[in-house]
Amino acid sequence: MERKRANRPVLAVTMGDPAGVGPEICAKVLFRREIHEKASPVFYGSPRVLAEAADLLGIKVKAEGNCLVSEGVRIPVVATDEGLDLTVTPGLLTREGAVAMMEAVKRAVVDAREGRVKGVVTCPINKEGIRLAGLDYPGHTEFIRDLTGAERVVMMLAGEKLKVALVTIHLSLREAIERVTKEAVAETVRVVHRDFVEKFGIEKPRVAVAGLNPHAGEGGLFGSEEREIIAPAIEEVRGEGISASGPYPPDTVFYRAYRGEFDVVVAQYHDQG
Template sequence: MKPVIAITMGDFNGIGPEVALKAANSHLVRRIAIPVLVGSLDVFEYYAKLYKMKISIREVDPEYFGVEDIPRSNSDDIPLIVVRKFQKPKIKLGKISFEAGQLAVESIITAAVLNLKYGIDGIVTAPISKAAVNFNGLHFPGQTELLAAIYKTEKYAMILACDNFRVGLATIHIPISQVASSITTKLVAEKISTLNNSMKIDFGIKKPKIAVLGLNPHAGENGLLGNEEKTTILPAMKLAKQDGANVSGPFPSDGFFGIGSYKNFDAILAMYHDQGLIPLKLLGFVKGVNFTAGLPVVRTSPDHGTAFSIAGKGITDPSSTIEAVRLAVEVIKNRNQHIPKKTIRKK
């Protein structure tokens, strides 16, 4: 049976609903998965009409039908789980709004409930506005951290993937001024462990080779340009090796990517956000996918933001969201070979 994948709406003033609709309606996604939209019917119908999409959305209620009934439907309609019944959202294309942030967060929480309560197989999150979310008093720097809190998961890692290029991040959404103080031996060792386990279980790589990048220019140049490589990163790598990880480094990031050394590894651990994301987006911006390793649920998302500047224009490329669904399906299949599939329950 094809896995059921919840696709959240994202920020409704951005391109989230557009990429969600286009992905859910794509032939590739419908062939490999059962997409279930999560959000507002009014919003999705607004965008479907705006873009003149030939698409039919069918509201379903897991409280009465159970998510397990969705795959058995012969309808070509796309199922929708409505987040909550409330006044029609006021769409303001390209604008940050309290309501958009509120509904985006509730869509994520609803998708998590669908997994925890009804056993839905995976979650693909459309992009949200961090500013809009913070308007609501929720001080989560990103969807990754929000989902980690929902699932009470402390050891997790953001992995960005494009084909065979996979980069994990030691630190995620923090100011660059806080990176050095945030990188500890314990943190780096945990991230290597999470990355290593994910390569085995989620990506099906039996003996993954992992590269670790340095923090400082030239990886510290033997302490001349910084000591974190010696005092923090190398001890973490030693601990990881003792646990059986095949890990190398720390490498200077410029040369590592410049001469193509990344091609020799299954995964890379970058020390901070832009160190890992810049090369990924240069190599495959359209197909890049964000995956959260360490969560009990399979969660992916497109590797781009709300793109307020093109919201409502109908020109958004859904390739990254489609690829996010494809990767989620792949990870679900790989996990099922290691972990027995959870039985879907009705209320």
């Protein structure tokens, strides 16, 4: 039994915005015994906030050292509210809460880089809170990029039957359209292809690329980006041996991927994906 426990992956779970839904999500999930049959979660955030969220849900917890315990389920805690006068009012963003929120992400990512945890699960953060904490990032993705020293990152939304990667992410729609370049599309496809081979074990992933405009431009009637930018990017990566195709009309490509025709869809901007 101890060997089985030791073999479970240790996962960092960050609190998210303490005044948001994150602590409630953590309390609902982390104290479920079946979760601990598959993984060993560690909570990063305010232990008091987690305990209060658990209490609201009728989950009785007590502190034992650096753990919170409920009915024999022990959750190790990495406290990120030390030295902060953190008072939580649901829905009310505060500087102290924002600092604790982002410190949780930072410490979790550092622990992942240094091998103390196998992965990081992040609860929802308040984008405005990032700035309030003194950081100049539009979201999780860019913050984690700099913490890890990655040159290029791609956001992907993944479900059992549908996986969608994004060329552009946290930008206004006007700026996102301007950032859809041949180079950006091609590099996104390359990153997606590489990770599907290395991390998903798919030898030749089928990458579908969505168009930018309605009906993928309808032959240029609704925009020229498909013909001038996206199609040349697809042709370039196909020359490198990548199984990419498109551009496909965004209103149908996701359903086709869901049915199993493609392994992943590359969407052009945040809300398209």
